[in-house]
Amino acid sequence: MAQLEPGPICHSVLTQQKPHRSTKVWKESHRMNEPLRCCRYDSAFWDSKLQSDDRIMTYIRLAGFYGVSRLGCIMLDWPLITAMVDRWRPETHCFQLPFGEVTITLQDVEMLLGLRVDGLPVTSSFPKRTSEECCDTCHDLLGVRPDKESISGASRLVITCLQNPTPLTKHSTDKDVQRMARLRIMQLLGGMLFPSTSNNMVRLCFLDLIADLEGASEYSWGSAVLAYLYRCMCKATMKSASVIGGALILLQLWVWEHIALFSPKMLSFPADLPDRPRGARWSGERCFDDVANHVLKAYRDQLDHMTCDQFEWRPYGDNLDEYPDFCKAGEVIWMTKSPLIMYEVVEWHLPDRVLRQFGKFKQPPPANFDTEPKLHKIDGRGKGCADWSLRHEKYVREWEKRQENVVRAVADDDEDRRWEGEYDKWFELIGRRIITNPVHRHARGFMPLASKLEHLTRVIHDISWMARDELEKNTDISEEHQGYIAINETCVEALKLIGEEKRLESRPDLPIRPSDDADVADDDGDAPPRARDRHRDPADGPQPRRGGRRKKIRVVEGAAAQN
Structure with missing residues (x-):
């Protein structure tokens, strides 16, 4: 009798199947049980003493990072993340489950993390500085002076330099408070939102965007986080990959929201949940008694037999009044088909492939779309002073038309199926x-x-x-x-x-x-x-x-x- 065909039968969409990690898993699934190493360096951020300082939180709120700063510390499940990367497709920026395509959207970013999505693209020119000038800038804006060995290529800073700042006192000036707020934001950016696979480094170019804390809130940090996560997942799908970066907490929270097969039972929720993003509810006391936990083979097996009715298409509901404003401010562009930008990183957001995640809509077979894999060859190595707003000018212009590019979906009336x-x-x-x-x-x-x-x-x-x-x-x-x-x-x-x-x-x-x-x-x-x-x-x-x-x-x- 014939054996099971894993797919695809037609290669018009999945053109990169041969180098994809799912090819290797199919051939060696009895041996490929080691999860990807998941990078994250944000443990210092969740210091309870600094979390409770209202002076710091006032400026973090002003900069647009209040929601994500209230998320709470949630440990990553490496096998779960690996099982999802097995199903991520660089050609479509979607996960392929047995019943169809699903993905992480701008709506998920804003709802789960509370980061702004409708704003300026996170890109700019980075002035050329010497290592000494970088140290001076860090001292001026962060209140810490790293040694020259902690600066890499005059563009990145070892994040451990930010772990033990001089604590604030009741006599600290407003300038000291702003410095501490920037330092805390840099811990978030380098440790949780944009962690790289190379080392525990944070980009110094972020300092230019948060130097003016109020001006920092004008940027679309949410779309930048999603662009970088897409890029990291695309790279991790290669057969040779053993490590993955990006905002992996976003991926894990998305799985818990949409796939009840893997979500823990919540025994308690944070007391101030109405003032936090949706993802914060998972920071309460959790119980994994009746779900698979940290077993890669079990996750793959359940995903292989998952059905459409086991996927929660609309976990946030239709009534968003119960959520804080920072979770829904960008609702107008949640369905935009636009490029997502984070300096050298450009990745396409394709909501037309997952219309059912936005409401009771019909999902026809989506038209083929070139996600431009050639963009994956562009990185920031050796280009610390590049002006990415000019290099990616056509994508910046496309992002500026994000409201015009919102996908128009057809309602599903249950009559024509x-x-x-x-x-x-x-x-x-x-x-x-x-x-x-x-x-x-x-x-x-x-x-x-x-x-x-x-x-x-x-x-x-x-x-x-x-x-x-x-x-x-x-x-x-x-x-x-x-x-x-x-x-x-x-x-x-x-x-x-x-x-x-x-x-x-x-x-x-x-x-x-x-x-x-x-x-x-x-x-x-x-x-x-x-x-x-x-x-x-x-x-x-x-x-x-x-x-x-x-x-x-x-x-x-x-x-x-x-x-």
Whole structure:
């Protein structure tokens, strides 16, 4: 019997499958159980004494970082983050789950972290400074003077230099308070919002944007955080990656909000929750008794068998009145299809691929869109003095039109549900639905079963339709006829028993390719040959020859798919 096809069958969308880490997981899932190392350096920020100083918090609020500063300290789950990176696609900036595409949006950033999303792009020129001048700037704006060895390339500062500042006293001046506020913001920026994989460094270019604390609030820090997280996840999808940076707390909070399979049970919430962003509710007392916790194989297995009804499309509800203003100020651009900018980093925000996350909207197969992977080759190394606002001028201009580029969605009125079938057929062709290979045997620990169950479900579905076809060919009452009826009824009952009866509505025309550890793309990167088509109508044309390469499948997408 044929083996499970992980996808994609058609490579028109997932053009980078060969170097993607899911290819390696499929081939070596019984050995790839080490999670990515997740970078984060914000422990010093959550010092309770500094958190309680109202003088500092006044200026942090003025700069636009009050919401995220009240998030609370939440530990990262490395295996959970790794399991989600397995499903992140640089081609679409979406996670591919078995039922379709989902992603982290500007709405999630503003709701969960309380960072402004509708504002100026986080980019500018960075004046050329010597190491000595950088030390002077740090002293003037932060109140600490690092040694020259703590300055890297006159553009980055070792974040540990910010861990033990001189404490404020009741006699401290307003200038001292502002310095401490900037230092705390720099701890947030370098430790939690933009942590890099190279070392525990923070960019000195941020100092120019927060020198004027009131002016700092005019920038779209939320979109910059999302751009950098997208970039870090894209890089981490490469087979060779072993470490990941970016605002990983945002990714984890997003998972807990949208996927109840992994979210802990909350035993208590912070007392002042109405004054905090949505993500702060997860900083209370948590219990993981009934969910998988810190086990990569378990996370992958549950995601492999996840269904559409297990994803919470609208966790924040439709009534946003209960949330503070900093969680909803940018609602007008939550659905903008625009480039997100953070200095040298540019990544596209594509809400048209996940319309169901914004309301009761129809989700047609989205049109192909070039996320410009070439942008990943641009980094800030050796370009400390570059003026990225000029280098990325066309993207800055596109961001300025963010309100004009808001996606217009069509409401789902429950009367015409054809879009569901169109989307499902499209995703069946282009999606990478399964991560774990069912042929692998694990020597110890958790034993994944979801991909095995998926394979058996498809085989039963296939057998059911084979029996139906035979019944249509021969209507004579005979023992053979009765046997086909019994086979079909048995298959139908089996699918109903496991809640998969919806599959019976469509014919299993998509191939299930025989393979073991081989992946979807062969060695030269081409799409694999299609399995033999079953029960073909002669009007469909001649049978494809066996062996060799087949022509690639053409998938109609976007507006054309709706006609």
